Amino acid sequence: MNRLSVPSGRRLRPGGRMRATAVTLxxxxxxxxAGTVPAAQAAPVHSAPVHHGGGPQCRGEGVxxxxxxxYRSDILIKAPLSSVFTLQADVERWPDWQExxxxxxxxxxxxxxxxxxxxxxxxxxxxxxxxxxxxxITSTVRQLRxxxxxxxxxxxxxxxVRIDEGVHLWTFTRVRGGVRVHTExxxxxxxxxxxxxxxxxxxxxxxxxxxxxxxxxxxxxxxRRTVR
Numbered sequence: 087m088n089r090l091s092v093p094s095g096r097r098l099r100p101g102g103r104m105r106a107t108a109v110t111l112x113x114x115x116x117x118x119x120a121g122t123v124p125a126a127q128a129a130p131v132h133s134a135p136v137h138h139g140g141g142p143q144c145r146g147e148g149v150x151x152x153x154x155x156x157y158r159s160d161i162l163i164k165a166p167l168s169s170v171f172t173l174q175a176d177v178e179r180w181p182d183w184q185e186x187x188x189x190x191x192x193x194x195x196x197x198x199x200x201x202x203x204x205x206x207x208x209x210x211x212x213x214x215x216x217x218x219x220x221x222x223i224t225s226t227v228r229q230l231r232x233x234x235x236x237x238x239x240x241x242x243x244x245x246x247v248r249i250d251e252g253v254h255l256w257t258f259t260r261v262r263g264g265v266r267v268h269t270e271x272x273x274x275x276x277x278x279x280x281x282x283x284x285x286x287x288x289x290x291x292x293x294x295x296x297x298x299x300x301x302x303x304x305x306x307x308x309x310r311r312t313v314r
Contacts, residue, residue, distance in 0.1 A: 087223045087242050087252035142257050142268055144235035147228055149253045153272035154282045157290040161297040164264040165308035171233045171258050173304050177204050183303035202227040210244055219244035250275030269293055
């Protein structure tokens, strides 16, 4: 599930606020979907076609094949595979490199694995039909393969904003020049399904911003290790 403000004391790197805004909009604007852009005028950004099976998976599971709202994207990260995967899988440290993540709490001990749960929050700005609010997202890991993939799902709930279930898949593949990171997500719920094209566009903005933050953090860490 996707993720405006920067927590007190945290330095915002150049361009960070723009990325943070896009990410938060991926959830916050969902509350205003029914009254913002008529479906006939909205066009999903880089929207992928619907796949009912055969798409990327993690241990045999993928995103919701029946969901009306979906987006997928890829990025090349010039860093070691293990470093990229660890950065994403260490959910407790997300606030270190993702400004929009205000709080993060693991709900069970030990390394992240199938069945692990974590609860995190992110602020959502006001929209024409919803007030400013803080979204609470409770995610459950459905599948995980070390250095290969993670799949989690869960609801996002705030004051007047709700996504019943987001299913989020990440895959990591070593390729020439680094790591190919693939992500895709689906949303379900009456509120977001009121305007599917607009919701898809918003979801895409959020995932592209997340990929950009992951790339920046992983490559910065790889660069520091090279210097040493």
